[in-house]
Amino acid sequence: MDEERAEHRLERERRTKLDALRQRGVEPYPWTFPGRVPAEEVASPLRTLPPGTEPGGPERSVAGRITSIREHGRTAFLDLEDFSGRIQLLARAEAMDGPGFDELLALLDLGDLVGATGTPLVSRRGEPSIRVRTVVLLAKAIHPPPEKYHGLQDPEARLRQRYVDLLASPEARARFRARSLLVREVRAFFDGAGFYEVETPILVPVASGAAAQPFTTHSNYLDSDLQLRIALELGLKRLLVGGFERVYELGHIFRNEDLDTTHSPEFTMVEAYWAYADYTDMRHLMEELYHRLALRIAEWLPGVPAAGQAPELFEPPFATVDFVDELERRSGLHDVLAMPREELFRRARAAGATVPEDSSTGTFLDKLFDHYVLPHLARPTFVMDHPSVTTPLAKRHRSRPGRVERFELFARGYELANAYTELNDPEEQELRFREQLSQRGEEGYAFDADFVAAMRYGMPPATGVGVGIDRALMALTGTASIKDTILFLPTRSKDGGGAAGEPRGPVA
């Protein structure tokens, strides 16, 4: 490949070292390294000791990547990083077994993975260290790592080669570790609340449950086109019909739209459905969920200021505002529900939204809300009881005409949850789907006839919620771009011809 030519010089030098190792009978890619412990497990107790302390005790073994080498004559200091942290290796020429000091320094490069064994100590300058007796190569890095101080800065390279971003950046590792823990915590939360996790299909005959452009593919077996799901909602509600009373799913959904700071074509959603409960019950569940996540995030990312502020920010109870009242208060408009479509259109345009004239009144109201209210919702706030025109899957409000029982939770400018008391009247559901179909443009929900058929068998009264995992992570950690919360994102081919000339994420 092209890249190899550009790197010829540096790679050739590393390959030469690889050959030298093999000639000496050293296996540069051994099978395992038994007995290693995380670097932090060795370093942590040393931090309480004064500089220059050698507590003695048994030898310890660590394994990880060499990220810095500071040679100092007959002494050398090497930094070893693993997933737990970092520890310094102190190598002295006369104290080493096996291949020895000179060979180690001659054949080792930054980026190599090694195992090291020796006794713990605190260096005279106070650095937790291991006085190494042996260092064994665990994997030779042929490709040099990025610059040791600045790391990988090129945003394009960080997306295309996330593995390099991760190996060069402890901060990136910490952020994605936090994501893993967040997902684990979300599952634990719903599991603990008696919800069953299920998996519904990604490939569906008709993608509905939201207003978005689907991806389309084709099944040879079925001899028909299929779509990738754009929401989890309708599959999970079928399970309510089937008798599941508390279900959730955490998985990827796909929307054929642009990739930008807050949107990704493939993202992660958790949706939960709870029979014999309503949106007030769900509101309390969401307060509990986000409070718990905020506490955990602060533990997982101790150095990140926005994460540290999360616990106090997400202290229940959250603020509650009425969709219409708040819109009217912020905009100075009056009686928006009674406004004719044309006036709503004018107001939306005046507010800077470039909406098509034939959009629904619900779209105009959403635009006005986004413009006048959304920027003010920094603290967690439930926005309640949306106009029914905006929401085809929610149940009409039990006492307020023209409204549905719905809330959206916003914080730091992001929507963090969207919940309804679910519509379970099949006749009304069919009607709402048909209204959507009659709406022009691409804003309508697709008609899922089988879903209506399912509802005719009787769907229990229920509440449901959707939480975007990526955006939840953004809001909880203060991350500015969704690209920093998703490990592997789709990127364009650089040669424009679709040939796999450049490394790009995990390709099979």
Add this chain to the structure above:
RNA sequence: GGGCCCGUAGCUCAGCCCGGUAGAGCAGGCGGCUCUUAACCGCAAGGUCAGGGGUUCGAAUCCCCUCGGGCCCGCCA
């Protein structure tokens, strides 16, 4: 889809306005150094200036096109 900006050594960046033929640091090579941590000191090396075309005696630099990326707006949760 519209606007603005970026792409120079493996990596991080200067150089571009105002055209004269490529610069630093890190990494790598060689030599020195027994507590360093962006270690340090010395020497030598390292380039398809994203790609293509144009203007010019001469283009990394000015103009056009293409590719890739970033930010803002639009669309979209």
